[in-house]
Amino acid sequence: NAGVTQTPKFQVLKTGQSMTLQCAQDMNHEYMSWYRQDPGMGLRLIHYSVGAGITDQGEVPNGYNVSRSTTEDFPLRLLSAAPSQTSVYFCASKQIYMNTEAFFGQGTRLTVV
Amino acid sequence: DAKTTQPNSMESNEEEPVHLPCNHSTISGTDYIHWYRQLPSQGPEYVIHGLTSNVNNRMASLAIAEDRKSSTLILHRATLRDAAVYYCILRDVQGGSEKLVFGKGTKLTVNP
Numbered sequence: 001n002a003g004v005t006q007t008p009k010f011q012v013l014k015t016g017q018s019m020t021l022q023c024a025q026d027m028n029h030e031y032m033s034w035y036r037q038d039p040g041m042g043l044r045l046i047h048y049s050v051g052a053g054i055t056d057q058g059e060v061p062n063g064y065n066v067s068r069s070t071t072e073d074f075p076l077r078l079l080s081a082a083p084s085q086t087s088v089y090f091c092a093s094k095q096i097y098m099n100t101e102a103f104f105g106q107g108t109r110l111t112v113v
Numbered sequence: 114d115a116k117t118t119q120p121n122s123m124e125s126n127e128e129e130p131v132h133l134p135c136n137h138s139t140i141s142g143t144d145y146i147h148w149y150r151q152l153p154s155q156g157p158e159y160v161i162h163g164l165t166s167n168v169n170n171r172m173a174s175l176a177i178a179e180d181r182k183s184s185t186l187i188l189h190r191a192t193l194r195d196a197a198v199y200y201c202i203l204r205d206v207q208g209g210s211e212k213l214v215f216g217k218g219t220k221l222t223v224n225p
Contacts, residue, residue: 004156031211042200042217043157050210058212090156092213097206099145099164102213104156 002026006091006105013081013112021076021108023091029103030096032074036060036087037107043090049074050096081112117201122220125191133186133219135201140181145204148175148186150197151218157200160186196223 007022025032033048035058045058047066055066063085065077074093078085088109094102118136125131137146148160161168161175163184168175174187188195200218205211 033213035215042198043215045212045214048210048212056210059214092156094213096211099147099162099204101159101162102149102157104158106156 004091004093004103004105006089006108008108009106010109011111013078013110015081015083015112017081018077018079019081021078021089021091021110023074023076023105024072025074025093025103026072027093027103028071029093030071031102032068032091032093033058033102034064034066034074034076035090035092036085037090038087046076046089078110081110083112086110086112117203117216119199119201119216119219121217122222124222124224125188126224127193128190131188131191131195131221131223133188133199133201133221134183135185136183137201137203138182140203143206146175146177146181146184147202147204147213148173149200149202149215150195151200152194152197157215160199162204191221191223193223193225196221 004025030051034046035043037043044060049055049068088107090107091105092102147162149157151157163175176185198218198220
């Protein structure tokens with residue numbers, strides 16, 4: 001049981017480049033979400049999804065796009081990377097509308113130079 | 114969004130109990146209180162959750178105030194492995210949607 005898998009673990013981008021952070025879960029969870037964590041800070045919610053075809057914005061959505069074509073996958077796209085997007089990104093999933101635990105991936109450390 | 118307030122940091126000695134406080138004065142009647150922790154260089158992991166009654170599991174206990182405006186996570190005997198950032202969050206369910214919004218958490222240092 002893999003849980004929540006994020007790829008890549010590390011990435012360096014140049015300003016203006018685009019990339020997609022991948023997140024996959026094998027627990028058939030309806031709810032998936034993306035967070036960013038800056039040094040010394042807590043987690044800030046970027047986007048979330050309550051099921052395939054449904055996405056919504058969190059606290060800090062600007063500069064990021066998401067889509068949810070399948071239950072398993074929830075990719076996060078940076079269309080034009082900026083140094084301010086240097087951060088560690090975490091993906092999470094859980095059963096929707098249930099007081100069950102959320103499972104987090106190991107994170108993707110992104111540096112934009 | 115429902116908000117929580119936690120101290121930035123706390124310190125404890127190994128094998129002593131630790132009480133981590135959380136204030137959530139704007140909690141609604143249906144909000145569950147969840148606790149997660151984040152070990153260094155890892156993603157957060159679930160610790161415990163509750164609604165009104167005190168809760169116990171193998172990792173910790175959760176004491177919830179009678180008015181539900183505050184709660185306390187209790188680690189009965191801290192170990193070095195418990196050094197982490199602990200997050201108290203309220204599960205926000207409304208309008209057919211659900212959000213887990215984290216704050217900055219409390220960084221727990223455990224001294225040997």
